[in-house]
Amino acid sequence: MTHATAPERHSAVHDTVLGAIGNTPIVRLNRVTEDVDAEVYAKLEFTNPAGSVKDRIGFWLIEDAERRGVLRPGGLVVEGTGGNTGIGLAMAAAVKGYQCVCTVPDKMSEGKIKTLRAFGAEVVVTPTVPPEDSRNYCNEARRIAAREPNAVYIDQYNNLANREYHYLHTGPEIARQLPDVDVLVAGLGTGGTLCGTGKFLKEHRPGLRVIGVDPVGSILYDAYKHGRRVPPAPYLIEGIGKDCVPANIDFDLIDDVVQVADRESFAMTRRILKQEGIFAGVSSGSVTVGALRWIVEGDSDLAGKKVLVIFPDSGSRYVSKVYDDEWMSANGLLDDEPNGGVARS
Ligand code: PMP
Numbered sequence: 001m002t003h004a005t006a007p008e009r010h011s012a013v014h015d016t017v018l019g020a021i022g023n024t025p026i027v028r029l030n031r032v033t034e035d036v037d038a039e040v041y042a043k044l045e046f047t048n049p050a051g052s053v054k055d056r057i058g059f060w061l062i063e064d065a066e067r068r069g070v071l072r073p074g075g076l077v078v079e080g081t082g083g084n085t086g087i088g089l090a091m092a093a094a095v096k097g098y099q100c101v102c103t104v105p106d107k108m109s110e111g112k113i114k115t116l117r118a119f120g121a122e123v124v125v126t127p128t129v130p131p132e133d134s135r136n137y138c139n140e141a142r143r144i145a146a147r148e149p150n151a152v153y154i155d156q157y158n159n160l161a162n163r164e165y166h167y168l169h170t171g172p173e174i175a176r177q178l179p180d181v182d183v184l185v186a187g188l189g190t191g192g193t194l195c196g197t198g199k200f201l202k203e204h205r206p207g208l209r210v211i212g213v214d215p216v217g218s219i220l221y222d223a224y225k226h227g228r229r230v231p232p233a234p235y236l237i238e239g240i241g242k243d244c245v246p247a248n249i250d251f252d253l254i255d256d257v258v259q260v261a262d263r264e265s266f267a268m269t270r271r272i273l274k275q276e277g278i279f280a281g282v283s284s285g286s287v288t289v290g291a292l293r294w295i296v297e298g299d300s301d302l303a304g305k306k307v308l309v310i311f312p313d314s315g316s317r318y319v320s321k322v323y324d325d326e327w328m329s330a331n332g333l334l335d336d337e338p339n340g341g342v343a344r345s
Contacts, residue, residue, distance in 0.1 A: 021055045023173060024048060025047060032271055036292055043174065045310060051313060053193055059088070062077060062093065074099075075098055076152070078141050079141055080104075081104060083239075084313055087115055089121075093121070094120055101124065104126070109238060130232060131243055157242075157246035158247040166193055166200070168196075168200075170196065174308065175200070175201060182205075183211060184211065185213060185307060185308070186211075187214075187287050187312065189283075193312070195248060196248075197310075199250070209300075212256070213286055216262070218240070220242055220245065223251075236262045236333070237262055256294060259290075260290050260293070266333045269322050270285075272288060287309045
């Protein structure tokens with residue numbers, strides 16, 4: 001079996017597409033960072049074979065279910081997903097011969113839903129409602145897995161194998177590529193990327209700071225900063241933010257959380273394409289805004305320090321949103337500053 005843990009991951013020829021997961025490039029950001037004296041680098045996770053950071057945990061969580069004996073040949077993989085995890089799971093399910101059902105909240109991009117269906121996954125679109133509501137996408141996924149034989153609910157939010165993958169693989173990969181990294185910045189969805197990678201990098205480089213980015217409307221910023229639960233509110237950024245604290249988030253490991261708004265995130269995503277030539281998804285704009293804000297407003301002198309931000313997915317998943325002026329305008333997101341500013345909070 002070939003997967004991202006196998007040694008052949010480092011060679012150019014793989015037995016299956018799963019061997020091509022990981023080893024994503026790191027690229028320095030040069031123009032969107034002109035107002036800060038830290039060096040900012042982006043890890044381009046959209047170069048994974050099915051297009052996002054979630055390819056890394058798609059196959060890993062399926063293999064975790066196999067190891068635990070809860071998924072047997074020909075079985076059904078069920079997950080509640082904003083789209084990217086589903087696509088990563090559907091890719092691994094295709095290779096390994098499993099069926100895949102994804103429940104997806106209706107705010108997610110049509111592009112992601114179409115891609116999921118193209119991979120052969122069955123998609124159940126659910127209303128965008130809080131976890132207490134039985135129609136919530138995770139509750140629906142749990143119900144489907146419970147009623148089907150030989151089915152497993154993957155549960156990326158609470159299955160700690162998620163952050164374990166990043167501790168065992170993404171962290172060491174970054175330590176090889178950018179050994180003198182000083183700050184890691186990533187969006188918080190499940191928290192697996194930030195907390196798994198951050199844990200490894202702190203062990204590798206004591207003093208490294210781990211910074212989470214959370215959209216306005218998500219509850220994670222207030223839960224971290226003030227230990228209180230604010231009511232969730234809608235926002236347009238996809239893939240980050242949550243209405244409860246997933247088990248994969250370890251607040252003790254995180255040094256700070258920065259809050260970002262829709263408007264500045266969408267503007268920065270467009271600016272990253274125009275000024276850096278990087279075709280990234282909207283949460284990449286969010287993490288860039290969050291990183292720049294933390295650098296500018298933080299109390300440390302970061303001159304010459306290396307800040308790494310994780311770019312989770314590609315702009316191709318959002319062409320009908322962030323790159324569509326009509327959609328941007330209809331949603332009040334077209335900036336009066338043409339380059340997109342990094343507003344201070
Ligand atoms: N950005 C996007 C576009 C995503 O799909 C996700 C995963 N939900 C994230 C960021 C956050 O990654 P994680 O779940 O590892 O916190």
